[in-house]
Amino acid sequence: MKKYLIYLLFLSSIAQAQQLAPLSVQKIMRDPKWMGVAPTNYRWSADSKTVFFSWNPENKEKDQSYKVSVASNKPEITEDNAAEKAAPINYIYSRDKALGLFEKGGDVYLYNFKSKKETRLTNTVDRENGAYFLYNNDVIYQRGDNLFQVNLQTSENKQLTNFIKGKRLASSERATTSTQDAWLKADQTALFDIIKKKNQTGGRAQVAGGRRFGAVDVNQKTIKPIYLEDKFLSGLVASPDGMYISYRLTAPITNNHNTIVPNYVTASGYTEDIPGRAKVGEFLNTSESFILNTEKDSVYSVKVAQILGIKDLPDYVKDYPKQLEERTKKNEDRKVTFGAPIWNENGTTAIITADAQDNKDFWILKLDAKTGSVSVLDRQRDEAWIGGPGVGRGINWIDNNRFYFQSEATGYSHLYTFNVANGEKKQLTSGNWEVQRLQLSKDKTTFYISGNKEHPGITHFYKLSVNGGDLVQITSMKGGNEVTLSPDEKWLAINYSYMDKPWELYIQPNKPGAKAVQITKSTSAEFDSYKWRQPDLVSFKNRYGDDVYARVYPAANPHPNKPAVVFVHGAGYLQNVHFWWSQYFREYMFNNMLADNGYTVIDIDYTASSGYGRNHRTGIYRHMGGKDLTDQVDGVKMLAEKYGVNPKNVGLYGGSYGGFITLMGLFNASETFRAGAALRSVTDWAHYNHGYTSNILNEPFNDPEAYKKSSPIYFADKLKGDLVMLHGMVDVNVHFQDIVRLSQRFIELGKDNWELAVYPVEDHGFVEPSSWTDEYKRIFKLFETTLKK
Known part of the structure; x- marks a missing residue:
């Protein structure tokens, strides 16, 4: 009986220790692990049968790797690299989907889905990345600052661009011969007859059998060098026919006054400076976009001056008459940053975005790659600043004529399509709510949308035909629903929470009205002992x-x-x-x-x-x-x-x-x-x-x-x-x-x-x-x- 009473007292003491109330600052502000650790980092396996995630239900020093099968719904510990082993490969597909490209270990690989054969296309100490197909099934990839093209039929690997860091030296800047070099040259000539002969023939190689040894192959194509000087290269993209290569050069900032943050508590015992950011109003990076015509070996710029409204001044300058007068007199084009061209699948049309540096305008432009000319397809102007969920991001093609984008034209960020063949702009979603996240299905027939249509403080997952129509709600739990879609698009991994309930993992079939099953329970007994308010x-x-x-x-x-x-x-x-x-x-x-x-x-x-x-x-x-x-x-x-x-x-x-x-x-x-x-x-x-x-x-x-x-x-x-x-x-x-x-x-x-x-x-x-x-x-x-x- 005495032992039983001691045991009851022991259990009672544990229960009391786990009681959080009354709340105090000391209790609340402990290491957050006391509350329990929510699952994070959701990833699906390639076969869409398993969700991998990070979790720490036992409150260990660091999170562990877990997995859960959609068949069992029971989470279990797995090895740390299991998710990577089972992860889907993000193939870049050929037009007929028969071939796929992927990067592994800094090299480019080709996969044939019919023969199930994997072929390594590059094997270098450099990193090759950004591989994609031209529409003739040749492969483009980037190594360093240059593009290369592989002909899969002949295995020929040729260089397309010749970007060189630094600048071309003028003749006056080239190194002059020193006295020492001149002496060595004269000495070599005096010593060796072969040097005398070469000097007499202008350095030409001797001919044997009608062909000069060491001569350059006259059929070999030379690539004109493009010197980057001190600029940074980015946005290197080839058109689907390989004829046009676009790129962006950004000038560095050299005259900004960056801040310094002193760090007083250091291991060395000395105050150490942390380099900081610049302050508002300092100089900004400026960039220019260019097109290289590989057939003509010529370079020309994307024409900023052709953008509708490029000289428009913001309304606020009217409050400063002198500034308005000066800027009107200058009549300068505003600085813009172009995105990389986005080509449709058959390579007939490219669109390119432009952001005004003052952030009052965002344009979607049609690009004529032959000339660098542009024409406006859609202009978003805001006298405050361009923003809103999805605006200026995620623009892509649905088919060879239509692309999709988001705009705040109605006052809320909504989904639109634009048909370049007939100029039709179509709004697919509407109302006093926002499209917050957007994903196009693999077959390009359906949009998956996260938005707050029901209430500004509730997010749900929806689907919508690319042609418009009814918005179909898929999730049903009131609160926050953050969805990770499985590769086969049949399952949802939902990161869900409510006001008084931290985030947990749920799994649900990708069907309206389907039940979401809770997989994890993460909060501690101490956290659960307090009745947290639902404000x-x-x-x-x-x-x-x-x-x-x-x-x-x-x-x-x-x-x-x-x-x-x-x-x-x-x-x-x-x-x-x-x-x-x-x-x-x-x-x-x-x-x-x-x-x-x-x-x-x-x-x-x-x-x-x-x-x-x-x-x-x-x-x-x-x-x-x-x-x-x-x-x-x-x-x-x-x-x-x-x-x-x-x-x-x-x-x-x-x-x-x-x-x-x-x-x-x-x-x-x-x-x-x-x-x-x-x-x-x-x-x-x-x-x-x-x-x-x-x-x-x-x-x-x-x-x-x-x-x-x-x-x-x-x-x-x-x-x-x-x-x-x-x-x-x-x-x-x-x-x-x-x-x-x-x-x-x-x-x-x-x-x-x-x-x-x-x-x-x-x-x-x-x-x-x-x-x-x-x-x-x-x-x-x-x-x-x-x-x-």
Whole structure:
């Protein structure tokens, strides 16, 4: 009996140890393995009978390789390289599908599907890659900077291009003979009769039997060298008949001033510099695209000047009359970057894309390879910036006349086809939802689409005929459905999650209404012991009449002060209000903890968040901290009206873009926000990178007013509430310099209601649990000491 009681006490102690409640920062911010490790990296076998994936259900040091058969649905451990052994080979097929090309170990192989014979076409120490068929079944491949052609009938392997690094030396630049070389040459002539004879005949070889030994074969074709100088070669593509070879040359940037991030905690004991990025507005790479006519051995450029609208200026320059006058007077073609030509199967037509460097235009062009001339098939122009899911990517041919692409022409990213034979542009999907991922079936009769048609926060997998018609929904589970299609297109491996349930693997037949079977169960007993909230997913009208979606975590037992906290997601263009497991899982758990402690929490997909179409996406153009900030204020108003919070006791927190909004909220909406915690915040957009910032605010020297309206550092004098700033010192994304500059402004302004916590070993995304714990203990303390007073 005594032993039995001890055993019961032992079991009880285990059960108590696995109880997560009450939540605490220390529990939440441990190494995430405590929660359980979700499966990742799904790959199908070539026969479509097995799914391979990485998983760690036993919480070991690293993930292990697993497999599951569609026949058994039982996952089991497998060897690490099993997936690679069983993986389908990504063949590049001949027109009749009788032959396939693939790369293995840096060499090109040919496979005959009828004879089942594999032939090695190259065997060198160099890497040969990018192999494909011409329509006469000759094979093209690339080695280094050059293209080669293999005739499968004769096995002849010939070089098609002769790109040479560096530049051709002018006669004046060629090496001159030194005094020493001249002496050696004279000495050789004096010593040897054969040298004297060669000098007398001009160096010509002697003739024997009517043929000169060592003579060059007059029938051998020479290839004109093309010198790359200091430029980078890319986009090397041959037309299906091999006559035209297109390529792109990009000039290097030599005069940019790149940043440096000091690293203080190092093994050497010395401060070490981490080379960083350039800042917005620095010089950009410029490129030109060319066509080499192999028959005529001539080179000509793709004609930028022929692009419709190439000289159009963006609307914002009207706010700067002097700039408008100067740029109008110059009347220059805008800089563009061409993609590689995309040829239809029979080689009769090529399309090529062009992106304007100012990102206001994206063109799909018809290319005349004989001349380099182009004509516009489709133009997408956005006075903010071109974007949206799938826009500018994944363009390809359905047949010899039709290609497909995505466009935000209606305000949402949808699927279109274009017929080059008759000029017909056809929209295949429509409505206030987005085509988020797209895949054409192997037989080119069906599109497989991932989209949020049912709800902005729900993704499903659909199929649609390439000719249009009804969109057929295949998945049925409410939440996030990320699908990996089997090679035979009969099965779906679904990465599925819900608000309170992390990602798990499911398998389903590729049929509407078919049942998805759960394969993995990954969460730990400790994680499962807490009843995680399914937050209210609500929408409200902002002051501009737009629908804004939000997650609300109502307080379990509201504190008498009825406080509220606003969580602001990062990245700006990102979605966090949805029915699947949040990538901000730590913040999700922290929001549960806040709700347990009497706070009502709201998490808003503010203006510029993804998933809601073009107008929402670009709503912050030229004014970050405008509509994206007032959406937070309007969300607080909704909380006061519908959830009974006290609008005088509201705080906010967020990282990266969320940290930026937190600063703007404390500075420009101090009547709404009593306290805020800003993590790894952008404080001055003129010091952030070019790719992200220039789309939204243009460049500082072209649109300085946009930067002044959008940068917190210009509003530092308006700080009234309590502010805690937290930043990693080796942040190579939002540099530590950002927060240092703002701190200096506070010092000069005499502000004393702010604190700065620094993390010496952390980059933008924190790694160490101790850093996460310290950070969120400070955030929780801020809210406890300000919003509950």
